[in-house]
Every structure is written in C-alpha cells, then in structure tokens.
Amino acid sequence: MKQVFKKPESLKDVQTHFCPGCHHGTIHRLVAEAMDEFGVQQHTIGVASVGCSVFLYGYFDIDVVESPHGRAAAVATGVKRAKPDSFVFTYQGDGDLAAIGTAEIIHAANRGEDITVIFVNNTTYGMTGGQMAPTTLLGQRTSTSPYGRNKSKDGAPIRMAELLSQLEGVAFSARVAVDSPRNLMDAKKQIKKAFRYQVEGKGFSFIEALSACPTNWGMNPLSANARVGAEMCDYFKPGVYKNVENL
C-alpha cells in the first residue's frame, strides 16, 4: 500500500505540551515538512526563543540553541556567521519578536542575514498568561488590557510583515494564516519559498503565521480558529509583502 501521510523526519515522535486548539503544533509540522522536503534537517541549527515556543528542541530532531527573550535574531546571526554552511532559523512569538526583540529583528533583517524567521502571531503573550502583546487587536481584552486595547493609550497593533518588507536586506516577507486547509497549503508554500531563499543565499526571509491561542483568548478551539480567519485576517492581511524575485 502506498503511504501518503506520515510524521516528518524532522519532528520527534513525542507528544507536545501545547493546549488544545493551539496552532504551534500545526506550524511545527509545516516547518518540519519544509525541512524534510529541502533535505536540510541534518545541517539545520534552530534558535528557540522564550515563550511557548522554547521547547523547540523537544519536538524538532535538530540541533538547537536557546536564546534569551527577544534575542533570537542576534543569536542566529552569531550562529550563521560562524557556520555559514548551516541552515539557520528562529522560531519566535509576538511578544518576543515584536516587543522586546524589535531592535534585534530589525537589524538582522536590515543586514540581510541569511536566516529564516518564523514569527508566530497569536495576539497575546501565551506562556506568561495572556497579557497584551504588540499585536493584540484594538479592543481585545487581555489580562493586562482588561478594558480592551486602547489605541490612544497602547498604540495600534504592529504589522511586522509589512514593516520588515521596507528593509533592503529582506529577500522575502510574507504573512500566512493556519486556520483552514487552503490557508495551510498556502502557508506551506510560503515557508518553502522562505527556506529556498536562505538555501540560495538571497538574504533574510520572514514568515508571519497568524495563529490561535484558545486558552488565553478564553475561547474554545473552534471559535478561536474562526477568529484567526475573521478578525485577525481582517487587520493582518495575509499576503507576500516582499519578494526579491519579483523586483
């Protein structure tokens, strides 16, 4: 019988700690599939960040360096410069990348480091208990915005895929959603493109993945999934914002 579906080689055969309905597992799988298809698992060095994503090394069967909160792009810069033949990616959440790590991500992108960044945007700090993130939507209630995010007080949510696309060093910047089969297919396509650009040495590649955090949103998995496709996609428009091949 022909096998049509299996666990990617790049993932370990273990259970994850992620909550029901969380998309981290889905994104892990997409990244691992892309890794398998490019045959890069054996020379990949992953950079784990702080947050729910820190256990990267528990799920991916690859070498991993754990970074301080927000500094993954700087750590990845050191790794890649010291080992230019390795395949290097960071996997970061929205608090990590778009708040405390803003300087690191902007300058790594601007230097055009040959790394790939997987940015998981779920509009909240997951691991610390659902506080307001730089990507929290206006009006969204979190444990530190109990009256809803207020534009005049908290500013508007940051659109990282668009922001980074302005920088010369960025070869590829795209936003995907992982809420439906169709969007998953597209997400996989964009992740593979981002990986290909690194393999070809084209520069910095960036994937923003819109995803759900049912636990901290106070929603069940289905309605949280629906929120990704509705409210989130409405403000954070999926699409390719920079592609050097089209310039």
Added chain:
Amino acid sequence: MAAIEAGCRYYFGYPITPQSDIPEYLSRELPKLGGEFIQAESEIASINMLLGASATGVRAMTSSSSPGISLKQEGISYMAGSELPGVIVNISRSGPGLGGIDASQADYFQAVKGGGHGGYHIVVLAPASVQELYDLTMLAFDLADNYRMPAMVLGDSVVGQMKEALVANRRPDTKLPPKDWAVRGRGGGEQRVVKSLFLGDGELEAHNWRLHAKYQELKERETRWEEFMVADARLLVTAFGSTARIVKTAVMMAREAGLKVGLLRPVTLFPFPEKALQRATQQCKKVLDIELNTGQMVEDVRLCVARDAEVNFYGRPPGAGSLPTPEELLEQIRKHY
C-alpha cells in the same frame, strides 16, 4: 592582537569609550583572516551574537566598557547557564550611570559577584600592564574553553590606553577538551542542544551544583596572583590592575625608607587568591587595601585574611584627576604601618 593569536576570528561589539580601539582594530584585521566583524545594533545584540557563535564551537569575543557591560549582563548570565565559553573585554570607566571615562575600579563587584541574575561566576582577569593585557587575553580564551564558561578581561582606561613595549608571545600550547557539545547541524549524529532552561524535577538544582563544583575546581587550579616583597612584610598592601602599578612604586619608596612593606596583587579576581592571602597574613598582621573606588575588593580581602589581621582601606572613587600619586600612597602606608 592577542585575540587573533589565540585563534579568535569572530568579534561582535558596539562602540563605547574607552575601548573603541578594539573594534576599530578588529574591523580592519578580522576580514583579512577570513573572520567576521559585526558592529551590532546594541550591546545586548552583540553579547547574543557571541552566544550564538560560541554555541557553534568557534572562539569569539566582544568588548565594551562599564555601561555597555551592564547591558550585556543578560547574555552573560545565559552563557554561564548554558555553559558557553566566550571572552568579554571590559575596559571599564567610571560610574554610576553615565559617570565619566576616567580610570575606575568600581565594577569589581559587577564582574566577580555575577553581574547578572541567577547566581553564577565567570573568570575575571585583571591585567596591570600592556603585556598582561595581551597574555591574559589569550589565557581568557583557554580558561573559557577549558571550563566552558565566559571569561572577562577587566581593565581600565589606564591599562587600556597605555603605550608600552610588548612581546607578542605565541599562543600557549594548552591541551583543551573537545567541543563535543557544540551545535553543528546533526549530520547523522545525536541531537545537540545548548540551553539554560531546566524544568524537570531536580534538574536545575543538579545543574547549579555542577556549576558550583566547576567554580571550586577553578579556585583550586587556576588562581593567579603576584607577590612582591611579601616574605618579611609588616604591612601587606593589596591592590589590583593599574592601581597596583602605582602601589608597587609606593612600596619600593617605603622599602627605601626602611619600612617593611609588601604587595599582594590578585591577577585572577575570580577565582580570588584566598589561600595566598590567608598564608601571607599568618605572619603579617596589617593589611592596607587600595582601590579606585570606595571599597569593593576589600570585602573579599577581609573574608580571606587570617582571623587576627587588621584590614584598612584607602580608596579614590572614580572621577577626573582621581589617580593617586605614589607619594600619596606612601603617606597612607606610613599611616597604617
């Protein structure tokens, strides 16, 4: 020069006075050797680039001065927790805050007591001359690799800006353990992970005890100090770094005046020469500690001297014109003799 001789090909830093000569020199020299120089966006980014490069097993370094070193503390703590080698040169300046750029020894506490969070130590070497700055920088790379921990070369603007004759010694032929922990991309081998997070039952406690044991081993095997005219001394002066140079002159002046004075200069601030101080103060019951601050190393001196020894302190807090003269120190020696 010493870093290059030691095989370091990766430098990550950010400009700050009075250490900018280091990045300027390495930005010129490293590319010629196939190395990498990155002027990072911040001190925080540069220490984390060092963390990443060190995790792959290469020799790498950063340098800065006091306020910049404060920013690096997060990364230094992570490197200590992840047991990563790496050299940090601190050509310190005066503080607190923006302070000034004058010579200062006010960062002793920060360097030797674990300046970041979590309870750790790093190797701290205190050169008193250009020659030592060179030799100790090479030693820092060896100690860092041997003990898998960050090593700091702690100088000040006097030793960092001084012009002196230098013998460009060759890299010592030290036998070092293989870096079988470094990430490299599995390549068919076992997964390697460089991390400082330990959540399993008892894991973190065991990790901390292991780090502690390493610090004890370092104390036993790597403590270095200089003794000058200590054998018959009635008064023992303790000082480190460039200040010890001025003290040495004052000690010689005291000897000429017939006073039995000696100098004990810690070369490694961590590990601190506890036993040497204990030994020296078995005979010599009076100690005068001299520093360019309001009293930091003196706390360690008090902890280490023989029980009945009397420890006095003379300090000059950092600031313009605050370098003491040999005559001024001789007067202090007479006062406490």
